[in-house]
Amino acid sequence: GQSLEQPSEVTAVEGAIVQINCTYQTSGFYGLSWYQQHDGGAPTFLSYNALDGLEETGRFSSFLSRSDSYGYLLLQELQMKDSASYFCAVRVSNRKLIWGLGTSLAVNP
Amino acid sequence: EAGVVQSPRYKIIEKKQPVAFWCNPISGHNTLYWYLQNLGQGPELLIRYENEEAVDDSQLPKDRFSAERLKGVDSTLKIQPAELGDSAVYLCASSTAGLIYEQYFGPGTRLTVT
Numbered sequence: 001g002q003s004l005e006q007p008s009e010v011t012a013v014e015g016a017i018v019q020i021n022c023t024y025q026t027s028g029f030y031g032l033s034w035y036q037q038h039d040g041g042a043p044t045f046l047s048y049n050a051l052d053g054l055e056e057t058g059r060f061s062s063f064l065s066r067s068d069s070y071g072y073l074l075l076q077e078l079q080m081k082d083s084a085s086y087f088c089a090v091r092v093s094n095r096k097l098i099w100g101l102g103t104s105l106a107v108n109p
Numbered sequence: 110e111a112g113v114v115q116s117p118r119y120k121i122i123e124k125k126q127p128v129a130f131w132c133n134p135i136s137g138h139n140t141l142y143w144y145l146q147n148l149g150q151g152p153e154l155l156i157r158y159e160n161e162e163a164v165d166d167s168q169l170p171k172d173r174f175s176a177e178r179l180k181g182v183d184s185t186l187k188i189q190p191a192e193l194g195d196s197a198v199y200l201c202a203s204s205t206a207g208l209i210y211e212q213y214f215g216p217g218t219r220l221t222v223t
Contacts, residue, residue, distance in 0.1 A: 033210045042113075042200065042214035043152065087151050091210045095165065099151035 002026045004100035006088055011106045012078055020073045020103045022088035030091040032064050032071045037102070038084045046073070046086075075105075083107045111135070113215035115201050121221045127189035130218045134182070134203030141178060142212060143186050144200040152200055158184065159206070191222045 004024045012018040022032065031050035035043040049055055049064035049071060061074040075082055085102040092098055114133040122128050134141050139160050144152035155174065157165040160181035169176065173192070178184040188195055198219050202212040 031210055042216050043202075043212075045211050045213065048210045089151075089210070094207065095157070095209060097154075097209050097212070099153070101151050102149070104149075 002090075002092065002098050004088055004090060004098060006086075006100045006103045008101070009104045009106070011108065013108050014078055014080060016078050017074065017076050018078060018105065020075075020086050020088075020105065022071050022073075022100060024069050024071075024088075024090050024098075026090050026092045026098060028092040029066065029069075030093065032062070033089045033091065033097070034062055034073045035087045035089065036084050037087065041084075043087060048091075078107045080107050080109070113201055113203055113213055115199075115215035115218055117218055118216060119219050119221075121223065122191055124193055124222050125190040127187065128191055128220060129188075130186045130199050130201070130220075132184045132186070132201030132215060134184075134201070135213055137205065138203035138213070139181065139206050140204045140209065141184050142200075142202040142204075143176060143184070144202065146198045146200055146217070152202075155186070188220075191220075193222050196220055196222045 006022045033048045034046040037043040047062040049062050054063045059076045064071040085104050087102045088100045090098045116131050141158040143155040146152045156169045156176050158178045161178050176186045198217040200217045202214045204212045
């Protein structure tokens, strides 16, 4: 089968750094995507890692280790507006994306 | 550039009634997806189109759900008859060919079946 695991909830304070992990067991692997979804909103694409290593985009970074079937999303200098759900999604083929259940991030003042 | 457009945003119907959702993808995106999302869950793919061809509809409950994408642009998802368990948010997304990992979503339609 295919499975993605990520924590259901994470809490942090403004200005802090938080890491949201994603481990996967899939029959194929092309890459790992991250999406953000605010309450009542649509998922928005954040990043995609096909190769091992860290990709940085502003305050957000995403990391992938293919050998460990593991990735994470790193959010720095947290702001209240970062409170949202974050989904990892694995591209298992050219035509299929498998979604995790999401991590609800609460940023407190 | 306009994003993915969906309508209606909200729909309340009684069980056994039909309902239809409409989606207009980003211009130039030939791949279109319909997802179902329950509260606290990730999106679940219902159907994926490449141009006008449905290339993955394995998760679409075909006894009551149907979809079409005439001319490879707009798409409509229909439920007939609706059941209580169909209450969810129905999301439409689109992407360019090959970029399945970078999808752009519409605001969704929140369906309530009473």
